[in-house]
Amino acid sequence: MASPGDVGDGGSSPPAAPYEVLDDLLVVRERAVMLQNMLQGTPSSCAAASTRQLNQLIDGVVSRLQSSTLSMMSPGGGRRGSGGRRTKSTGVDEGGPHRRSSSGRRRSKRPFVRMVTTKELEDGKQWRKYGQKHIQDSPNPRSYYRCTHKPDQGCMATKQVQTSEFNPSEFVIRYYGEHTCRDPSTIPFIVQGEAPMADYANLISFGSGAVASTSKDPLHSRRLLMAEAVDPTPSCSFAHCRSPLSTECASEEAQLSSSLPLAAVVRSAGTTPSTSIVGSAPADYRRPAGVAGGDMAGGMGSFPSSPSSLGFMTGSLGSFGNLPGDDDDMFGFDP
DNA sequence: TCTATTTGACCTAT
């Protein structure tokens, strides 16, 4: 059996080119939102936005669109397309200080779930940082996190956190893979509302507070509102979402997006308000995930598996099981 | 002593 790290590319399965394109489109969308905010924001914020920043945003949008569209139109398909996997000669005996077997070194192809821009560093999930890298053309390093429960539960969810290039007070967080770990304290519940259930088919709220018997999480006030955010228009436009997220807003958000791929709105009651959805996942990956966790966000661990990891926070988890038709092999994890 | 983070090396895709 393949090890968890090996999966994801599923041997001869086709490359995940659509996700690459999606990724680009999400970036484009994020930048479009930023542009929109700059242009529609208060006069002072407009003034604050330098011409250079605007140019950078526009350049980014254009380049992303070019790469995506070209990759889609090219005969080869996606960026990963043409050659298939290359094998690297590993016959050489390195004898270095620490050499590792080539297995498990494969770059992950866990499906992109979504991207959020937020000031919040907490997302109700437990993450462990496993790397940091300076990214070219970006002034800020990118931090790599994986689910704390990867070792014990094989959860393959990962996220990448990077300080926003355009707003240092915000973080751009990309989520990959699904949380397959199970935390009894964070059983998701379906939001009840006035609207017909059908309208909530894609609206799920996570909140440990909903499960009284297991609510050890101090972050009870947190809520993750899962909503569909299909539309190409910037969800909720964020003009008013920059203020504490209101119920109306969430509702709006849900309705606005009631037929689109999954996205998430982070709600952080009483704390930092601004979180914007800048990404959405294809319906095939309609799964919840944590949001905006950050470097050592406060919180209390509730897992026996890591008693001392108080630097992490526990919260909702989104193990929803795979939808029929999902490609389980995408995760390569078999609990 | 144990666990999480840091950081340089390693590996893969482009």
Add this chain to the structure above:
DNA sequence: ATAGGTCAAATAGA
């Protein structure tokens, strides 16, 4: 060749 993602030894903190 280069960039990005991951591993794992070294280090720090509780």
